[in-house]
Amino acid sequence: MLGLERPEVDYREGVRMTPRVEAGPLAEKAPYIDHGTAIVDPRRYRDPAEAAREWEKMWTKVWTLAGFASDIPHAGDWFKYDLGPESFVVVRGEDDKIRAFYNVCPHRGNRIVRSDFGTATDCFTCAFHGWRFGHDGGLLSVKDPETFRPEVLAHATGLTEVRCDMWAGLVFVSMDPDVVDLRTFLGILPEHLDAFHFEKMRVSEDIVYTYDANWKTTYDAFMEFYHADMIHPELGEAMETYYNQYDLYPLGISRMLLPFGYAPDKTADPSVVNEALVQTLVRYEGDPEEWKHLTGEEYAEAILEAKRRLADREGWDHFKDLSDSQVVGDWNYSFFPNVTINIFGEMAYFQIFRPHATDPMKCVWRSVQLNLVGRNGFQPVLATGLGNEQDDPNGWDGTVRPPIVYAQTPEDTGFILAQDAYLVPPVQEGVNSRSFKGFILSEQEIRIRHYLAELDRYLNA
Ligand code: FES
Numbered sequence: 001m002l003g004l005e006r007p008e009v010d011y012r013e014g015v016r017m018t019p020r021v022e023a024g025p026l027a028e029k030a031p032y033i034d035h036g037t038a039i040v041d042p043r044r045y046r047d048p049a050e051a052a053r054e055w056e057k058m059w060t061k062v063w064t065l066a067g068f069a070s071d072i073p074h075a076g077d078w079f080k081y082d083l084g085p086e087s088f089v090v091v092r093g094e095d096d097k098i099r100a101f102y103n104v105c106p107h108r109g110n111r112i113v114r115s116d117f118g119t120a121t122d123c124f125t126c127a128f129h130g131w132r133f134g135h136d137g138g139l140l141s142v143k144d145p146e147t148f149r150p151e152v153l154a155h156a157t158g159l160t161e162v163r164c165d166m167w168a169g170l171v172f173v174s175m176d177p178d179v180v181d182l183r184t185f186l187g188i189l190p191e192h193l194d195a196f197h198f199e200k201m202r203v204s205e206d207i208v209y210t211y212d213a214n215w216k217t218t219y220d221a222f223m224e225f226y227h228a229d230m231i232h233p234e235l236g237e238a239m240e241t242y243y244n245q246y247d248l249y250p251l252g253i254s255r256m257l258l259p260f261g262y263a264p265d266k267t268a269d270p271s272v273v274n275e276a277l278v279q280t281l282v283r284y285e286g287d288p289e290e291w292k293h294l295t296g297e298e299y300a301e302a303i304l305e306a307k308r309r310l311a312d313r314e315g316w317d318h319f320k321d322l323s324d325s326q327v328v329g330d331w332n333y334s335f336f337p338n339v340t341i342n343i344f345g346e347m348a349y350f351q352i353f354r355p356h357a358t359d360p361m362k363c364v365w366r367s368v369q370l371n372l373v374g375r376n377g378f379q380p381v382l383a384t385g386l387g388n389e390q391d392d393p394n395g396w397d398g399t400v401r402p403p404i405v406y407a408q409t410p411e412d413t414g415f416i417l418a419q420d421a422y423l424v425p426p427v428q429e430g431v432n433s434r435s436f437k438g439f440i441l442s443e444q445e446i447r448i449r450h451y452l453a454e455l456d457r458y459l460n461a
């Protein structure tokens with residue numbers, strides 16, 4: 001047999017989470033969904049016709065995550081959301097309702113907004129000829145209306161609205177007026193994730209980077225942890241890279257549960273409390289002296305306790321509803337079609353993978369870190385080391401929304417993420433080779449088959 005010697009794994013049973021961290025009921029292994037054993041056709045990752053088909057049959061039909069309600073707290077506050085060739089403006093109205101519109105002036109097509117965020121104090125005014133639109137999208141005024149023949153002016157309308165709905169402070173839009181309601185589309189996600197209360201979190205970091213790769217090539221690199229030992233050796237000091245649990249749910253939704261906070265058996269000596277573990281404990285204001293009796297394998301106990309005490313001090317009352325593994329582990333979910341979230345109790349790290357406006361060999365990756373805001377000044381920014389290490393964590397206290405950073409190089413995406421950002425474009429180049437037959441997927445990569453199957457359901461509809 002190829003590879004390291006391992007205990008037998010019944011993949012249908014799945015690899016359960018480590019017993020070192022007690023799992024709550026939501027950590028139950030989901031029933032196996034059999035997507036067969038076919039090699040995945042690489043043409044769907046490179047063919048422009050396939051990208052066009054995805055746009056028409058999937059992207060324009062689904063709900064996608066557009067942004068965060070906390071970014072538009074007051075009437076008139078708006079953010080811009082771009083998806084492929086389309087752009088939307090999402091605005092909070094006087095009635096507190098959040099609505100979304102195509103970011104397109106009905107007069108001559110100008111973009112209504114161009115920056116990422118803003119406030120339309122009374123209305124939106126088109127910068128081209130000054131037509132004005134209310135927060136509800138309605139047309140308020142046309143400049144020099146007497147210069148239009150009445151038959152022409154009769155075509156003047158407000159902004160074109162799209163479906164917009166919210167869950168847990170996350171704002172979703174859909175271009176399909178007949179789309180299923182958002183709750184139905186989200187399947188098990190609210191049941192599994194409500195307890196984390198994303199709506200109480202605030203954005204602490206927001207990075208956009210254009211990958212030279214198809215959106216799926218990029219997404220796939222975040223759907224599995226099979227690559228962790230090779231690409232992210234630093235993570236393996238304090239995080240499980242093998243005994244992880246991969247679960248598939250209806251509607252293309254999936255997750256991986258990645259135990260965190262102890263020295264896994266792959267480390268040189270798991271009994272040793274390594275520096276990564278100590279640093280993690282200290283970040284949560286734990287005292288390494290108090291936990292000297294623990295080995296590296298047992299260290300999740302210390303980190304769990306430190307986090308629970310911190311939650312008490314900070315008034316994060318909902319932590320009492322989180323299981324131990326939810327507090328200390330990385331509960332890593334994906335929404336269909338294009339979002340992953342690493343959730344660590346006090347923070348949620350969203351990655352959003354969007355098709356490029358014109359080039360199927362590019363995608364627009366956005367990573368948004370949300371954190372619970374502490375009452376006592378705890379600033380757990382970048383708690384996972386996922387983000388940009390040179391950022392000053394003390395610069396964020398939850399009151400100021402940082403601007404979106406448009407990364408120019410992989411390094412700008414952060415230390416760990418740069419490892420992925422360097423990895424993915426050469427993968428795309430190989431996928432583009434006439435020699436490449438298709439993906440040979442392990443059960444650790446099963447989430448890729450799963451969302452592709454849901455994508456097929458749209459493509460074949
Ligand atoms: S394009 Fe908007 S007012 Fe003319």
Ligand SMILES: [Fe+2]
Pocket residue numbers: 221222227231232419420
């Ligand atoms: Fe990675």
